[in-house]
Amino acid sequence: MKKVGVLGAGQLGRMLALSGFPLELDFHFYDTSGHPSVGLGDITIDTTANLENPELKRFLDEVDVVTYEFEHLPLQLTQYIESKTTLYPPSKSIEVCQDRALEKALFTKLGIPTPTYQIVRSLTDLESAVENIGCPVVVKTTTEGYDGKGQFVIRSNDQCDTAWKEIGDRTLIVESFVEFDRELSIIAVRKENDEMEVYPLAENDHHEGILRFSTAPAPKLSPETSELARTYIRELMHELGHVGILTLELFETKGGLVANEMAPRVHNSGHWSIEGTACSQFENHLRAINDFPLGCTGAKFPTCMINIIAEKGDINSIMALPYAHIHLYGKEERKGRKLGHITVQADNLEELKWRVKNVASFLPGCPDYNLIP
Ligand code: AMP
DSSP states (O other), rough: OOOEEOOSSHHHHHHHHHHHHTEEEEEEESSSSOOOOOOSSEEEESSSSSSOOHHHHHHHOOOEEESOOSSOOHHHHHHHHHHHOOOOOOHHHHHHHHHHHHHHHHHHHTTTTOEEEEESHHHHHHHHHHHOOOEEEEEEESBSTTTTEEEEEEOOOGGGHHHHHHOOHHHOEEEEEEOOEEEEEEEEEEEETTTTTEEOOOEEEEEETTEEEESOTTTTHHHHHHHHHHHHHHHHHHHHHHEEEEEEEEEEETTTEEEEEEEEEGGGGGGGGHHHBBOOOHHHHHHHHHTOOOOOOOOSSEEEEEEEOOOOSSHHHHHTTTEEEEEEOOOOOTOOEEEEEEEOOOOHHHHHHHHHHHHHHHHTTOOOOOOOO
């Protein structure tokens, strides 16, 4: 039996393992956070990320390939692992995706539209960038930001000081504020031999910075827009020499697609693929990194994934619904925490909307489900 080593031990690792067991894969998780929630496979906890740690050696000796479910890892650690064994996706993908400056530079190099941006390292730099780009702007930390954390929207020049105090004292990226119609994401998988498969785009609805609904295939998407997104992600994967799943988040605007950011891993906006396709993002990731044939990525039905945030709600009532697939992650309830998700399918979009609203009514604090009109 082949053993996959996974850096990180949260719900993404859990869903990787759940899709890997039927392929006769075994798992060993290496957790650097001190709070593994994966609940499956072997787990090593090492919060030191010390390359001399004998636990790391034991982990590397035991596994056939290493992957990760979290990209904010010390580069020194991933490069070390890459020098000892196969790391997929390669550390170049981590290096680029964990730094918004490198990510934006790559989009620009490949001619993928992205917001006008400037990198700043001081309050004076920030003030002149805001002056150049013009308000409103979105200011973000170049590293470690996620789910809207480490961000500040500057609406007038006199807010620079507050923004710098709140998230500054480190390198920031200042981006023009994009007036988008909706947020989309595209997920694709690549093997070492450049073979690729692409999933249909998903429409993503965020509330308070956290993803709440992903609908796939994204409704009312023109074939040209879809084809453009497919081209972008193929070019990105090829350029990075990426192996495994890559996710690209996009804004759809009146003027076309604008790239926001990438994740070199399975993504929350791809959870719909577990029930929605013949081969989920988790399974295809494992197939790619183990050099197995890739699986079919086409959508079977209109599908919506609803995140369960903070409270589990009336799960028993949701269990009684014949169209709701429940995935709980084994986590305690806590404000803002992703505790699980529910996948809903229907024969058509109208039926899907009705079913999603029904499921949402059992989830406390769940916002309204409003697809693009
Ligand atoms: P991010 O961490 O870059 O994915 O940003 C989190 C959320 O902030 C995105 O999902 C968007 O809703 C919003 N956002 C990020 N960048 C911009 C931008 N340049 N213009 C408008 N909204 C943005």
